[in-house]
Amino acid sequence: MQEQEFTEWAAGCQRSLLRSAYLLTGDLHRAQDLVQEALVKVALRWSQLREGNPTAYARRIIVRDNVSWWRRRRETAVADPEGPAPDGVSSDPVTAMVVRRALLRLTPAQRAVLVLRHFDDLSERETADVLGVSIGTVKSQNSAALARLRTGAPELLDLIGERHE
Amino acid sequence: MSDLHALLDHATDGIESPRLEQVALRTAHRRRTRRRGAAAATVASTLVAVVALVGSQTSGGRSDSMPPAMPPGLTPTVTPPTPSTPALEATASWDPRDVDDLSGAPARVVPALPDVIDPPSSSPLLADEPVGSAVVAVEERGTAQVLGPDGEWRTVPLDGRYPRIALSPGGTRLAVYYYVDTEDPDHTYDVTVHDLATGGSTVLEPPPGFVPWDDTGWSFLDEDLLLLTSGPASYAVSLSSGATEPRPYRAGLSRTVDPDGEVLVSSDWSEPNVLLDYAGGAPREVSMARTGRLARIVADDDTVVGTSYENGPFAVYVADRATLTPRATLPVVDTDGNYSNWALGPQALLADGTVLLRVAALGRGRATGFRLVLWEPGTGDLSVVSSSDLPVEASVVFASGLLRS
Numbered sequence: 001m002q003e004q005e006f007t008e009w010a011a012g013c014q015r016s017l018l019r020s021a022y023l024l025t026g027d028l029h030r031a032q033d034l035v036q037e038a039l040v041k042v043a044l045r046w047s048q049l050r051e052g053n054p055t056a057y058a059r060r061i062i063v064r065d066n067v068s069w070w071r072r073r074r075e076t077a078v079a080d081p082e083g084p085a086p087d088g089v090s091s092d093p094v095t096a097m098v099v100r101r102a103l104l105r106l107t108p109a110q111r112a113v114l115v116l117r118h119f120d121d122l123s124e125r126e127t128a129d130v131l132g133v134s135i136g137t138v139k140s141q142n143s144a145a146l147a148r149l150r151t152g153a154p155e156l157l158d159l160i161g162e163r164h165e
Numbered sequence: 166m167s168d169l170h171a172l173l174d175h176a177t178d179g180i181e182s183p184r185l186e187q188v189a190l191r192t193a194h195r196r197r198t199r200r201r202g203a204a205a206a207t208v209a210s211t212l213v214a215v216v217a218l219v220g221s222q223t224s225g226g227r228s229d230s231m232p233p234a235m236p237p238g239l240t241p242t243v244t245p246p247t248p249s250t251p252a253l254e255a256t257a258s259w260d261p262r263d264v265d266d267l268s269g270a271p272a273r274v275v276p277a278l279p280d281v282i283d284p285p286s287s288s289p290l291l292a293d294e295p296v297g298s299a300v301v302a303v304e305e306r307g308t309a310q311v312l313g314p315d316g317e318w319r320t321v322p323l324d325g326r327y328p329r330i331a332l333s334p335g336g337t338r339l340a341v342y343y344y345v346d347t348e349d350p351d352h353t354y355d356v357t358v359h360d361l362a363t364g365g366s367t368v369l370e371p372p373p374g375f376v377p378w379d380d381t382g383w384s385f386l387d388e389d390l391l392l393l394t395s396g397p398a399s400y401a402v403s404l405s406s407g408a409t410e411p412r413p414y415r416a417g418l419s420r421t422v423d424p425d426g427e428v429l430v431s432s433d434w435s436e437p438n439v440l441l442d443y444a445g446g447a448p449r450e451v452s453m454a455r456t457g458r459l460a461r462i463v464a465d466d467d468t469v470v471g472t473s474y475e476n477g478p479f480a481v482y483v484a485d486r487a488t489l490t491p492r493a494t495l496p497v498v499d500t501d502g503n504y505s506n507w508a509l510g511p512q513a514l515l516a517d518g519t520v521l522l523r524v525a526a527l528g529r530g531r532a533t534g535f536r537l538v539l540w541e542p543g544t545g546d547l548s549v550v551s552s553s554d555l556p557v558e559a560s561v562v563f564a565s566g567l568l569r570s
Contacts, residue, residue, distance in 0.1 A: 003190060010186035019177040032183050039189035041425065044196065044466045047487055049445045057445050061425060064387065068335065068566075090179045099176035109389075109405070119173040132390055132401060132426065134408035160168045 006046045010039050013055050016120070017062060023115045024066050024108075026100045028086045034062045059120065060130045063112045095159060102153035110145035113138055197467060256545060258478065260498040261509055262528045270539045270548035275521065277314070277567045278537065282553035284310040288318035295319075295364040298336035300567040304328055305559040311339055311361060321359055325349070329560070333385040334424070336564030337361050338404070340391065342383050356383040356391065358404055369402050371395075372409035380416065387426045394420070413448065415441060419471065423464045424569060431459045431471065440469065440489060451489050456482045459489075461510030463565075468492075470511040470520050479505040483520065483542045493542035503527060512537060513568040521550065521568060525557070532557045 014035060021031035038061040042054050049057055090096035103111050109131075116127040117138070124142075128135045149156055269280075277300040284303045288310055296313025303310050309321040309330055327344035342356040354377055359366045371377075371393055378396030386392050386401060392412070393400045399414040414420065417430035427444035431453070438458055439450040453459055457475025459482065464470070467486045472479065479499040483492045499505050508525035515521060522538040534554035538547055555561060 006190065007186045010189060011182070011184075014185055015180065015182040018183050019180050022177060022180060023173060028180070032185070035183060036185045036189060036192070039185055040192045040196070041466055043189050043193035045445060045487075048442070048449050052446045054445075064426060068388070085176075088179045090176050092175060092178075095172065096176045096179075099172060114169075115173070118169040121170065128410075132386065133403050134401075134406075134410045137403055137406050137408045140406065156172070160172055 002046055002050070005050055006043055009050075009054055010042075013058070014039065017055075017058055020059070020115050020120055021062050021066070022089060023099075023103055023119055024063065024111055026085075026104050028089060030066075034065055037065060038062045056126065056130055059116070060132070063116070063130060064132075067108050067112070098153075098155050098159055102149055102156040105152050106145050106148055110141050110148065113141040114145040117142055256494055256496060258496040258498050259547065261504055261524050262498070264524050264526055264536050264538060264549070265528055267536075267538065267547050267549045270550040274519075274539060275515070275537075275550055275568055277564075277570070278551045279312065279316065280551060282312070282551060282555065282561065284312070284318050284555075288320045290364075291319040291321050291359060291361065292364040292366075295360075295362055297362050298564070298567070299332060299339070299361055300336055300564050302330055302332050302339055302562050303555065303559055304330045304561075305555060309339065309341060313361075319361075325352075329382060330562055331384045332562050332564040333388045334422070334426075334564060334566035335388050336567045337388050338385065340383050340385065345377065345379075345381075354381055354395075356393075358391070367404060369404070369407055372400055372402075375400075384422070386422055386428070390426070392422070392428075414443060417441070418458060419460045419462045421462045421464050422565075423466070424566060425466075429462060429464050429469065431462050434458070442486065451487070453489055456484050456489055456491055459484075463511045463514045465514050465516075465569075468514060468518070470514050472497075472505065472510050474499070474505050481509075481511065481520070481522065481540070483518075495540055495542070495545070508532070512563060513565055515539075516569050518542065526552075526554075535561070 017035045017038065018031055021034045022028055025031050025034070038058040041061050042049055042058050085093060085096035085100045103114070106114065112131060113127060116122045116130055122130065124135050124138045127138045131138070282301055282303070291311065296311060296317065296319050299311035299313055301312045304323070307323050307328070309323055309328070310318045311321065312318055321339060321341065323341060325343040326346045326349070329342050329344055331340040337360070339359040339361060340356050341359065342354070343352065346352050354371050354375065356369050357366050358369065369391065376395060376398065381395040384392045389404045391402045391404060393402055394414065394416065397416055399412045400409045401412050402409045414428050415430050416433065418433045419431040421429050423429065423444070429443065430441040432439050432441065438453045440453055440459065442449045442451060457473035459469065459471030459473050462469055462471040464486060469484050469486050469489065470481065472481050479497050481495040481497065484490060485492060497504055497509060503525070508527060510523055511520055512523040513521040520540045520542060522540055523535055524538050525535050526533045534552065536549050537551040539550050540547055553561060
């Protein structure tokens with residue numbers, strides 16, 4: 001019964017988790033690894049998470065594991081910011097490429113806040129809970145991320161403008 | 166930027182569900198099986214009562230005088246074994262006074278650890294020559310040294326009496342703070358966090374309203390988040406911003422942080438006999454009746470390891486995190502009460518389910534350092550991974566994540 005509950009929960013949220021993880025990493029394979037590890041950890045604790053918010057827990061694992069991964073490898077090559085987006089991530093390859101390049105210009109912490117707030121639509125409180133930081137930190141990281149996108153990724157603004165036209 | 170959501174959505178609209186639920190279930194099952202499988206070999210085919218393992222000392226008390234008395238009314242109920250929770254076969258006791266008779270562990274079982282932890286009398290300053298990370302840090306006679314991945318030590322100068330140190334799980338940060346010094350009118354409860362990758366440091370302060378207690382201390386939740394505990398209060402403090410926020414963690418007999426940064430607290434003697442597991446939001450209380458009140462706990466996803474003498478002779482317990490059903494025990498000869506008080510406890514729970522014990526070397530009638538002993542709960546095998554002849558006054562701390570990996 002618990003396996004069925006877990007399966008239903010995982011089936012319902014894993015696409016969203018994978019899309020978030022991809023935005024965090026810019027690497028679809030690593031995103032899948034992060035999601036799989038998060039699902040495993042949720043499965044191991046399903047009995048205690050099932051009555052709470054397992055999706056928030058999974059998000060927390062993904063974000064933390066990603067930051068840990070990045071830190072362990074920060075002296076080696078990470079996803080190439082100038083590289084193309086993987087095939088198939090979007091129906092619009094140009095948008096996928098621009099978004100990927102823009103996000104990879106942010107620090108991992110800024111990217112995490114941006115994705116949780118603006119893609120997962122979490123509140124500042126929910127984002128702070130996932131990241132284990134204060135609301136003030138979420139606000140400042142979000143402002144810094146948006147400012148960096150404005151100055152460092154004008155092509156992103158162009159895309160948003162085009163979508164309005 | 167109000168259309169950012171739509172743009173991010175559009176940029177990922179081709180990503181399909183990875184259909185990982187069955188893979189995740191199988192992997193979770195394998196991890197449980199791997200950790201329990203060896204332990205299952207020691208489970209009796211017929212049920213042997215836990216009470217048989219713990220023996221008559223529950224009622225008869227201990228011959229040594231070291232364990233603190235439990236408050237009246239808190240004597241745990243011994244849960245009788247049921248078919249769903251097979252009891253453990255009685256295991257022969259180990260006398261840790263013979264720790265130096267153990268053989269060496271298989272090479273590279275903990276790759277980051279040296280065979281001997283022996284900091285030099287002096288080493289280059291961390292600020293001048295950063296090392297990236299450290300698996301172990303030693304504070305001795307007013308100086309801290311960290312051991313980098315290349316086997317080279319670096320010095321972090323200290324400038325106060327009664328220093329305390331802590332390494333972050335990944336070993337990239339060293340926290341230094343000082344126990345209250347009544348002769349120092351300028352004593353503060355600040356912590357200095359040294360970045361082992363850059364050699365730089367950051368000073369963090371307790372939040373407004375902070376009240377110092379005897380047990381006030383700093384530790385790490387992860388590489389960028391510190392935990393300040395002080396009596397009944399605890400706070401998470403961001404290394405990058407200094408921002409603080411209260412956390413609900415209670416004071417207790419023992420506290421640990423699992424590899425995901427989640428906190429577990431073993432309740433103190435004056436509290437109900439439960440383990441508080443703060444993973445996943447609201448704290449979950451798990452009765453410690455089956456193990457006895459656990460001290461010196463460490464934990465991972467599904468396992469808790471700790472020591473207890475409440476249900477019988479002093480022993481190390483490996484228990485299921487969800488239920489605290491024991492999977493394996495290592496009874497320890499504790500004639501003088503030294504081991505139950507300070508000289509033996511889990512240091513780390515490794516990824517393969519083996520346990521790294523820190524055991525003081527007391528074989529010659531006095532402490533001559535400590536040994537890190539690998540315990541395989543399934544087979545009962547014990548072997549020495551690393552040793553140190555540092556005096557007991559020295560403080561030796563490890564990066565828990567590096568030990569696991």
